[in-house]
Structures are given as C-alpha cells and as structure tokens.
Amino acid sequence: MIGYVLRRVGGAVPxxxxxxxxxxxxxxxxxxxxxxxxxxxxxxxxxxxxVRQNMGLDAPVHVRYIRWMGAMAQGDFGHSLARGQPVRDxxxxxxxxxxxxxxxxxxxxxxxxxLIGVLQAVRHNTWIDSSLSGASLFFYSIPSFWLALMLIxxxxxxxxxxxxxxxxxxxxxxxxxxxxxxxxxxxVKDRAMHxxxxxxxxxxxxxxxxxxxxxxxxxxVIHQDYIRTARAKGLPEWRVIAGHALRNALIPVVTVxxxxxxxxxxxxxxxxxxxxxPGMGKxxxxxxxxxxxxxxxxxxxxxAVMVVVGNLIADVLYSVxxxxxxxx
Numbered sequence: 001m002i003g004y005v006l007r008r009v010g011g012a013v014p015x016x017x018x019x020x021x022x023x024x025x026x027x028x029x030x031x032x033x034x035x036x037x038x039x040x041x042x043x044x045x046x047x048x049x050x051v052r053q054n055m056g057l058d059a060p061v062h063v064r065y066i067r068w069m070g071a072m073a074q075g076d077f078g079h080s081l082a083r084g085q086p087v088r089d090x091x092x093x094x095x096x097x098x099x100x101x102x103x104x105x106x107x108x109x110x111x112x113x114x115l116i117g118v119l120q121a122v123r124h125n126t127w128i129d130s131s132l133s134g135a136s137l138f139f140y141s142i143p144s145f146w147l148a149l150m151l152i153x154x155x156x157x158x159x160x161x162x163x164x165x166x167x168x169x170x171x172x173x174x175x176x177x178x179x180x181x182x183x184x185x186x187x188v189k190d191r192a193m194h195x196x197x198x199x200x201x202x203x204x205x206x207x208x209x210x211x212x213x214x215x216x217x218x219x220x221v222i223h224q225d226y227i228r229t230a231r232a233k234g235l236p237e238w239r240v241i242a243g244h245a246l247r248n249a250l251i252p253v254v255t256v257x258x259x260x261x262x263x264x265x266x267x268x269x270x271x272x273x274x275x276x277x278p279g280m281g282k283x284x285x286x287x288x289x290x291x292x293x294x295x296x297x298x299x300x301x302x303x304a305v306m307v308v309v310g311n312l313i314a315d316v317l318y319s320v321x322x323x324x325x326x327x328x
Contacts, residue, residue: 012312109207116132147205198277
C-alpha cells in the first residue's frame with residue numbers, strides 16, 4: 001500500500017508543477033498592468049516604472065517565472081495588491097472556510113446519492129425508481145449557482161417575508177453580525193444555519209450524478225450468482241444488500257469521488273460568490289475583478305492541488321475496496 005501511494009504522489013508532483021506553469025504564463029498574458037493598480041491613478045510614467053522595478057515586473061517573463069517558482073516552493077505566494085497583506089496569510093484565513101463548505105457538501109452528496117441509488121436499485125422499475133430517477137436527472141442537469149439562487153428565494157426570502165415560516169435560513173455570509181456576542185452553542189448553530197443553503201446547493205447537484213452511478217452499479221451486482229447464493233442461505237434482505245451487494249457496487253462509485261472534485265471546486269467558486277461566503281472561490285473572483293494577479297495565481301494553484309489530492313484519495317480508496325488495483 002505504501003509503495004502504491006508513493007507512486008501516485010510521485011505522479012502528482014509533475015502535474016501540480018505543470019498547472020503552476022500554465023497559470024503563471026496565462027496570467028502574464030492577460031491584459032492590464034498590476035503595477036498601475038498598486039501605484040494608483042494619476043502617477044507619472046517615471047513613478048510607474050519605479051513601481052514596476054520594485055515589483056520585479058521589469059524582468060523578462062522567464063526570469064519572473066523562475067523567481068515565482070522558487071518563492072512558491074518556499075511557501076511565498078507574493079503580496080496581495082488589493083488587500084495589502086501576504087497572499088499566504090489571506091489563503092490561511094479563507095481556505096478553512098472553503099474546506100468546510102466543500103467537505104460538508106461532499107459528505108451530504110455521497111450520503112444522499114448512495115442511499116437514493118440503492119433505493120432505486122432495490123425498487124427497480126417501480127414508481128419510486130421512476131420518481132427518483134427524474135429528480136436525480138433534474139438536479140444533475142442544473143447549474144449549482146442557479147440552484148443557489150432558487151434556494152435563497154424559497155428558503156430565505158419567501159420563507160421569511162411571504163410565508164412567515166418560523167425557521168428560515170440566512171441568504172449570505174458565514175455568520176451573523178452579532179456572532180461574537182453569542183454563546184458557544186449559539187455560535188455553532190449560527191454557523192450551521194449559514195452553511196445549510198450553500199452546502200445544499202452544491203450537494204444536490206453532485207448527489208444526482210452519484211445516485212445514477214450507484215443505481216447502475218447496484219443493478220449489475222444484485223443479479224450476480226453470489227447474491228442469489230446469499231439469499232438462498234436465508235439471509236435477511238437488508239443484510240444481503242448492505243453486507244454483500246453494496247460493498248462491491250461502491251467500487252465504481254469511489255472513482256466518482258476524484259471525478260467530481262473539479263466540479264465541486266468550480267461550483268464552489270460560483271456558490272461562494274452568490275452567498276458571499278468568505279472562501280477561496282469568492283477570493284479568486286474578487287481578485288480577478290481587481291487584477292490582483294498574485295492572489296489569482298495562488299488561488300488557482302491551491303484549487304489545482306486540492307483536485308490532485310482528491311484524486312489521490314480516490315486512488316487510495318479504490319485500492320482499499322479492490323486490493324487488485326495495488327498490483328496493477
């Protein structure tokens with residue numbers, strides 16, 4: 001197992017370096033001059049050139065690339081032009097918020113998707129299967145940011161202002177304005193209430209696809225000979241499904257984990273913007289509008305690393321559920 005993991009890590013390092021290279025050169029080909037944002041409007045050409053020299057932008061692009069890669073290897077992503085603080089500090093403050101949102105959404109998506117897929121397979125060709133298939137296809141087909149807007153409209157605005165529901169969810173932010181004055185339990189509850197809508201908007205889109213994968217895999221497994229043998233031995237149906245069929249049906253579903261991480265992180269960018277969630281997605285979107293290139297490059301690199309790590313985790317999980325993969 002250790003050798004298998006080391007081989008996967010060794011293959012991931014060149015991929016991350018390649019992504020970093022592409023991000024650097026794409027950002028340097030983008031229009032606009034970061035030095036003009038840093039210097040402010042109305043500066044003289046001489047002052048602007050001095051700013052460019054201080055920022056190292058007067059050097060050839062290949063020299064700047066080597067400097068940036070060397071600094072990145074030491075954990076130095078530069079200085080945010082818009083925020084006026086090291087990019088490393090900005091990422092350290094906001095990355096946990098994105099991990100909380102994406103981790104919660106991923107857990108909800110797999111839990112709901114696997115349960116729905118198993119139920120569809122067990123109730124194959126019934127009205128339950130047809131209804132859940134239609135719902136899964138609907139959520140799988142819609143973009144997460146549109147679903148986010150609809151959830152805000154229904155469960156925040158209408159629930160509070162039109163229908164007068166006693167419980168409604170916040171439409172933006174990660175905490176309430178009086179969060180600092182709440183008791184510890186109230187702070188946990190407040191953050192959970194703010195997390196519900198953004199996590200749900202991401203989870204429902206992913207759960208639709210996971211349910212379809214689980215259903216297809218379960219239908220292939222439950223018709224195998226060893227499943228019929230387990231039933232012939234008189235085992236309860238729930239034990240046949242949970243103890244024999246589900247484990248083997250989850251092998252292809254585990255691979256979906258790695259495939260869905262890029263979708264999850266791309267959806268996080270839009271959902272964080274819609275809900276004003278203070279995370280990496282909103283940070284990158286704001287940085288693009290402000291031409292804060294160091295933050296954009298660091299944010300893109302962080303997302304790439306998260307996707308690579310997610311695929312590595314998927315490979316490891318795949319080898320756990322199917323040991324033959326370790327020797328492939």
